[in-house]
Amino acid sequence: MTGTARRPGLDAQGFIIREGSLARVPGAFHPVVSAAGDRLTDAFGARLHSAYLYGSIPRGTARVGRSDLDLLLALREEPTEADRAAARALGAALDEEFEQLDGYGTLLFSRARLLSDLERHDLGWFVACLCTPLVGEDLAAHLPRYRPDSLLARETNGDLALLLPHWRRRIAGAGDTEEARRPLVRFMSRHLVRTGFTLVMPRWKGWTSDLREMAEAFAGYYPERAGQMRAAAVLGREPTGDATVLESYVDDLGPWLAAEYARVHGVKAPRPA
The missing domain is CATH 1.20.120 (Four Helix Bundle (Hemerythrin (Met), subunit A))
Structure with missing residues (x-):
């Protein structure tokens, strides 16, 4: 089963288009996103290189009371258990405070791992194509473009x-x-x-x-x-x-x-x- 028409999700050159943006966040979730950005900076300080949204909220398809908050954090060093505990606490607090949310999940990786050759077509692709920048420098600038191969x-x-x-x-x-x-x-x-x-x-x-x-x-x-x-x-x-x-x-x-x-x-x- 094949077709000649260009499929969704690709640009004219056949590269995967980055999905999601802050502009697509549904209005009901604006307070959630704003609070997440502020609290991430407070919780991680200089250890945080950058933070990203992914999932239904930046794609604009989130449902009030049914969707969770998905975050990816790029740290300047390898994540510690203290970092993971801080991420869980932050997510739980946001989930408790905002009735729009139904759960949360936070991925933590070092900047070096996200940009490594080993992760180029897994975590690197995930950041470049499926994550929306929220805080800090966008690592996508250091990653290639990707085809669905x-x-x-x-x-x-x-x-x-x-x-x-x-x-x-x-x-x-x-x-x-x-x-x-x-x-x-x-x-x-x-x-x-x-x-x-x-x-x-x-x-x-x-x-x-x-x-x-x-x-x-x-x-x-x-x-x-x-x-x-x-x-x-x-x-x-x-x-x-x-x-x-x-x-x-x-x-x-x-x-x-x-x-x-x-x-x-x-x-x-x-x-x-």
């Missing part, structure tokens, strides 16, 4: 096989309630849909972060798995706490997807433990 596919999501044992442990350790399982369904659904999309991305020749569009792109190349991926896209936005869904992810869809990914694109370069 097999190298990018391999280095972004070519590690699913390594993740599945960890997912099984998380499922086993979760409480035996729908409330406890719901965040796992949401997280794993989104991860599988994104992995399914990047599996076909070089053939689809475009970029999107919309889960439904990702599932439809995948379905065009793997119709026998289309129903599973479409269902996962729905659960990524409206998760349930169904234990059988999690079982199907780690026993069926996940292992199949990991094997097919390795066959098509290879396995992600090993990272230090």
Whole structure:
């Protein structure tokens, strides 16, 4: 399945366009973003090189009371446990204060790691294409432009096989309630849909972060798995706490997807433990 028309998410030269901007933040989330920027500077001071928003808020698709606050912090040195604790405390405080939010997540990395050769087509691409600058110097100025090719596919999501044992442990350790399982369904659904999309991305020749569009792109190349991926896209936005869904992810869809990914694109370069 191919087409001659240029796909969404690319410029005229075929490079992925950076998604999101502060101008797209929905009005209801302006106070959240403003508070996050101020408090990050207060909490991390000179250790903070730059901070970025990613996810639905800078894309302009956030829903009041349903969307979380996603931040990436680039520190001047390797993150410490104190840094991680400070990030958790800041996120929890914002989540508690602003009813617009339904959760938070903060990624912390050193500037050196984000700009390293090893991370050029994973974390570097993430910063350059999926993150919106909030505080400090934009690291995208030091990174290349990216095409939706097999190298990018391999280095972004070519590690699913390594993740599945960890997912099984998380499922086993979760409480035996729908409330406890719901965040796992949401997280794993989104991860599988994104992995399914990047599996076909070089053939689809475009970029999107919309889960439904990702599932439809995948379905065009793997119709026998289309129903599973479409269902996962729905659960990524409206998760349930169904234990059988999690079982199907780690026993069926996940292992199949990991094997097919390795066959098509290879396995992600090993990272230090």
